[in-house]
Amino acid sequence: MNSLILRTIAPVLVSLMVLFSIFVLLRGHNEPGGGFIGGLIAVAALSIYGIAFGVGAVRRALRFHPATIAGAGLMLATLSGLVSALFGAPFMTGLWVTPVIFGTEIPLATVMSFDIGVYLVVVGAIGAVALSLEEEEDDA
Amino acid sequence: MEPVFAVLTGLFFAFAVYLMLSKFIIRVLLGVAILGNAVNLLIFINGRLLREVPPVLAAGLDVPAGPVANPLPQALILTAIVISFSFFAFLLVLSWRAYEALGTDNTDRMRLAEPETSPLPPEGY
Amino acid sequence: MPATSLTFFVLLSPFIAAALAPLATRLLGHRAAWLLALVPAGIFLHFTRFSADVAGGGTTAEGYDWIPSLGLRFSWLIDGLSLTFALMISGIGTLIVLYAGGYLKGHAQQGRFFAYILLFMGSMLGVVVSDSLFSLFVYWELTSITSFLLIGFEHERTAARRAAFQALVVTGGGGLSLLAGLLMIWNITGIADLSGLLASGETLRSAPLYPVILVLILGGAFTKSAQFPFHFWLPNAMEAPTPVSAYLHSATMVKAGVYLVMRLFPVMGGTVLWETILPLFGGVTLVFGAVLAVRHVDLKMMLAYTTMASLGLLVMLTGLGSERAIDAAVLYLVAHALFKGALFMVAGIIDHETGTRNLTKLAGLARAMPLTFAIAMVAALSMGGLPPFLGFVAKEEIYAALTAGDSALMLACAAAVLGNALMFAVAFAVALKPFVGPVLPSPQRGEGGSKSRMRGTAGSEQVATPPHPPSGHLLPVGEKGEPHDPPVLLWLGPALMALGGLLTALFAPAFHAAISSPMASAVAGETHVIDLLPVPHWSLPLALSLVTIAIGVGFYLVLARIRAGVAKGLDILGWGPDRGFDQAIAGLVRFSVGVTRRLQPGRLDSYMTVTFVLLALVLLVPPAVYGEFARAPLFPAHIPWHELAIILLAVIGLPAVVLAKNRLTAIVSLGIQGFAVAMIFLLYGAPDLAFTQFMVETLSVVILTLVMTRLRLSPSDRRPLSQVLPDAAIAIACGLGMMLFLMKVTEAPFDSSLSDFFERFSKPLAHGGNIVNVIIVDFRGTDTLGEIAVVMVAALSILSLIRVRAGALRRPDDPAETDGGRR
Structure with missing residues (x-):
């Protein structure tokens, strides 16, 4: 698509959407949000970027193939479930640590890395589909 | 409000079924998309309705202060939405490829796997 | 190792050996037979340790819990009956493994063969020692499966595949009948093991369902033991290599049915039904098998049909159930296992050496194969019932049993005389005829391998496949030169078994004490002492024996004429259960095709229609039948205007999708109903759902646009009215059903x-x-x-x-x- 307006706005819009998606992901445990929604917002951002600059640009920006990202997410989610095995707890037991970084208590948990895994799977899997379909469009 | 939404859910189902009974794959697909929404509504209303209070705890509270919307159906539906979208996309691409390969969008004419005149299976040993 | 776990290991050992057999054969070639034979030999030795105890009247019932919650155990029962069977299975098994080592020497799949035969041996052993009814059944079906593998060993030939399939269907089907019977026994008596059942007295016989149980159990026993009219799989199973025939049809597979009726005799025998069904079927099978045996010229086929006749005789004797009849059955069972196994192996040797088993092409081999001739004669003398062989002892007892009763036994006695005379003729046709007379030129020259000819004489359907070259197997020694006596691996087995028929009779007191008396006691459920000696003494049974022999000699002399007569009779008859089996299978295939074509016409819309009609019925019929529709729903008096707007949005979006005439309208309408749903989520306290739904609907619209643009398809429907109306009716019924269901659910209090x-x-x-x-x-x-x-x-x-x-x-x-x- 060759629209000057879109090309001008797209970089700003896309970076805002990606930031927002991460924000939604991270606040998901206490406020509305989470991996599924965050992931979908990121996919939307990728699609817009692809429409504005072509799928090739998105692929270059991502560095990794989306399916690889999805695979990494699935692996992260599985490993998050397995961590508890090291402490003798059943699979998928949530574990928490609260290290103090720069004077602030940062709660970190395996459920959080699990949610990040969900986010990556959604971004990767659905992003891969959307990008492939857009790509075919460019060919035609 | 539940009876009103029961009627609405019934409508969703009726239109989804009508579309899925078509012979043309695109119509079937549209039906599948609506069916996903119909089922999500069904689960949502089964969990009873409560206006405007999401199941989110205010800061500092350990349990909700008052009644909140039922969180369980929401958790079920949230994953269901993403999965039904994945399958919708899969079916969409599948029918697109089938259309390209077989040259028809009429499911009655998609007979590659089940030909109209297949021979009897062998009766020997 | 404690005795319990040792026996467990022994029962397991054939399966372990089977797993190792291919490897052993790859390393050692055919000599692996010597190594593998140690397994059944070890089993044999293990079971001999029970014989002193069993001879003294003791039994051993041990085992482990299998599924304790169901009261199921993996357990075994060792008494006279199971011990004799276990000794036969392992003893003859040892010899069979050795014989197979020589017979299939150089065969590319010899390792697989060893594995199969050991698997079969383990299964068969399990059948006869199982105490638990359910491990009995599991082993029973395992014998069906492993015999399928053995009979179909040469699976490149159609006839072998057919025979294997047939055996599996017949015996496996019988196994299901047996399972039903066992389950009913369990249900009625609450007993799940044989040792408990044997002590249960009259419970089973007096049960109202006794006739049903008996028929079901006999369904299993008769199919396995090839009783008429389930006999046809047995001769066809001759497609298997000879070691299989020798093993399955002498001591094991086909005797499993006899074992079962003998085992259940104390609790199910002695009733009028028992004494009617068993002698009737047994007698018919005896005469029928003996008559059919002389119709053939293939040595193995002749022996196969006499096996069928012998099984009939055993079933008949067990059915009669008198003390002497049981004793006779026990003696004949052991005698038959020994002479029949030996004769089968002799037939295999002749095939191996000359390349044919066709009686009319064999003569004068005695000079070239003196040892084989001697073995054959010893076995045939036992089969013919001449003193001083075990066959004679058994026959004396049979006639004693059949003449000791009322006139009703006369018929059974006549059947026995006729059957035995025919079997006498067959015994000498197999053991004498090929060895005497003028030396014929070795027939295999110019006629190809033995297998192609065998098919012609095997009596089964002619196969259209080209003659199958003996691919890497069965290189008859004779092809390299004139026939001569085989190597030790081949003659050792038949020689020992034939000698067994002699020695058991010569040392009859010891044999009776160790084997036949305990076994007869176990079968009868009361102490029997057998003390018959192989010394002729003048009596009615001896007279009958002499009559049998005289008739048998007569039959032998006019064998060719009888054969022609029987063949003519069968031709007139035309149809037999064997052809019926083919017709039944073909009918089954056609029936399945018909059903499949009707249920799966390959049209998506008909599948959808069936599915949704069923959905509507499930939703609407039960509430209608039980009057459980929702009460009149309480619609709210006031609906906020913004909610009303959203509902209206959905209500407009839905039909718009259906009615859309172009792509854009359809996609937009689909988006509208999706966004309406998202708004509903948002209003009712589900912001997460709402946002997810918004995103998904957006993406759906995007990819739908991408694909539909590419398809260049119009979304509008071209349904004729005749289709619109039923489709709409189904759709409305489904929607209505869901609506009523949801109303019914929501009016109930929420848990x-x-x-x-x-x-x-x-x-x-x-x-x-x-x-x-x-x-x-x-x-x-x-x-x-x-x-x-x-x-x-x-x-x-x-x-x-x-x-x-x-x-x-x-x-x-x-x-x-x-x-x-x-x-």
């Missing part, structure tokens, strides 16, 4: 215990304020893991579908492909 749990513990346990998210990533995290895996798999499938070149799916004769494809 919120699960939701309460999540609300109460979300923060304290999972440290999360967003309860929905906590459920997804923590409480039900494993579900979510599965779900994201599904998303992943769906995405991978889509990617592969997109990558498939469209042309790859097209058929090559498609014109679009040949004239340049895309334009």
